[in-house]
Amino acid sequence: MNRGTGGLDARLVVHRESRAGRFALDLALAAAPGEVVALLGPNGAGKTTALRALAGLERLTAGHVRLGGTALHPLPVEARPVGMVFQDYLLFPHLSALENVAFGPRCRGVGRREARRRAAALLDRVGLAEYAAVRPRALSGGQAQRVALARALAAEPGLLLLDEPLAALDAHTRLEIRSGLRRHLADFDGVTVLVTHDPLDAMTLADRLVVLEEGVLVQEGSPAEVARRPRTGYVARLVGLNLYRGTARGHTVTVERAELDAAEALDGEVFVVFAPAAVALYRSRPHGSPRNVWNTTIAGIERQGDRVRVRLGGPLPAAADVTPAAVAELGLAEGVAVWAAVKATETHAYPA
Amino acid sequence: MTGRRAGVPWALLVPALAGLAFLVLPLAGLLVRAPWSTLGARLAEPQVLAALRLSLVTATLATALCLVLGVPLAWLLARTRFPGQGLVRALVIVPLVLPPVVGGVALLMLLGRRGLLGRWLEAAFGVTLPFSTAGVVVAEAFVALPFLVISVEGALRAADSRYEEAAATLGASRWTAFRRVTLPLIAPGVLAGATLSWARALGEFGATITFAGNFPGRTQTMPLAVYLALETDPEAAIVLSLVLLVVSVAVLALLRDHWGLGARAG
Structure with missing residues (x-):
């Protein structure tokens, strides 16, 4: 042959x-x-x-x-x-x-x-x-x-x-x-x-x-x-990222009713991603550097190796990875109301 | 089986035991009435030996014929699709349910001296099948072939056809894949089918006597000899029957030991 x-x-x-x-x-x-x-x-x-x-x-x-x-x-x-x-x-x-x-x-x-x-x-x-x-x-x-x-x-x-x-x-x-x-x-x-x-x-x-x-x-x-x-x-x-599709105007991306600040400045239809590990959770509204902050409720919690994956409900359904210690300190459980925050530098946008 | 005999209703147990007795007692009768003292001498009689030899030779040849024709037929039924396949499968099974005598008559109509093919065979090659040893082989193969086809087709369906795909990706034609992969994989099924066919051919009576007649040394196989002896010499019939019984049981044992038939196999 x-x-x-x-x-x-x-x-x-x-x-x-x-x-x-x-x-x-x-x-x-x-x-x-x-x-x-x-x-x-x-x-x-x-x-x-x-x-x-x-x-x-x-x-x-x-x-x-x-x-x-x-x-x-x-x-x-x-x-x-x-x-x-x-x-x-x-x-x-x-x-x-x-x-x-x-x-x-x-x-x-x-x-x-x-x-x-x-x-x-x-x-x-x-x-x-x-x-x-x-x-x-x-x-x-x-x-x-x-x-x-x-x-x-x-x-x-x-x-x-x-x-x-x-x-x-x-x-x-x-x-x-x-x-x-x-x-x-x-x-x-x-x-x-x-x-x-x-x-x-x-x-x-x-x-x-x-x-x-x-x-x-x-x-x-x-x-x-x-x-x-x-x-x-x-x-x-598959690759373990939170993905959204929205409309960008400069650094701001509108995803349905929520707004995200992204690292890249774009115009038009875009995808926005951030890693579950980039999401920080708080019981009260955090103060400080410009970041994406929204309040939501916890839809579910599951253990993944040495991390805990927290599934967040609307308005921006997302997965967040936190440590078991954080779960205990913050008293995270299904149905609990939390504030989620992601730094703009950890949020990437690219044309759809 | 846990031996909970108390749990077996009488209405089932009694007919079950009666059924078992019905199957076993006749064979016991054969053993009880056998002329054990003269058995050796009887077995050495030339007619007995001739009939036994003829039976073994024709059953083996018939089985060989079944293998040559039946394995490809089973492959066609199991591995291809063609219009009228259901009808073909039904036709293959007909000799299984057909009274063998009818099979013999049908063979005469086709291969007899005046038969559709027989006339031509005689004119062209001077071959006459009826009332010859070759005719015995033909009659036995006719009734035994369905057993082989059914066994081999079942084995083919149970065998994973993806092995043939694997062989094809390695460059094997369908014929090579059949020869080098499929046939070895279904060998146990082919052997089981061949053994069943052989046993069926060995016991063949109706089609043989109709198509090949009853000539000692030429077409008189064991079952025919048993039937003839029963009229003239019942003891000889018993001896011949014993021989057939021993051969049958030996075949059954072979099937059980080697291919997991009987016992618990489904």
């Missing part, structure tokens, strides 16, 4: 009707060789459908898939230079780890001995040389994930697809496998598209994020850009 070192250029249109309802995906996707793109989105957004459409497992209603100038969409699945890691890996249970990895090269016409040699080298690269003869049943989750990655890479694809590559792992293994995966993806010179609903996986593994909601792209950019300037409520929750 020729190693497709060209970039990906795809437009994926999939319409489907089922008992669950109507589903439509319409996504334009481009990626340079060596680039890692993460498709991020809530359940049912069409991430996996997009990935399956790239592999040819899902029929395109319209659109195209091109890799390095070669049209892939007219080709059947088995003729595409694509490697895929499935969410639950789907290692062939009747074959050893080595035979699983050698399967791709064998199918693509590589001789038995050469295929096994290549498979052994790949298993060695993912640190599983001594597990060559082991059946998938006897592998741990993390090991199975690495065998699945080696199997997908063995046929030297130009396009590597990963469906929730870390979702099936426990928290500890996940950490370890994530850093390994990051290394392997950096070594891979083709295009990688990975699907995840975990922002941390997306931020650490990908060069670029593509956020899908209900089958369409809602935001795209580098992880830092997406984290700093979310454009939908879903992305804001």
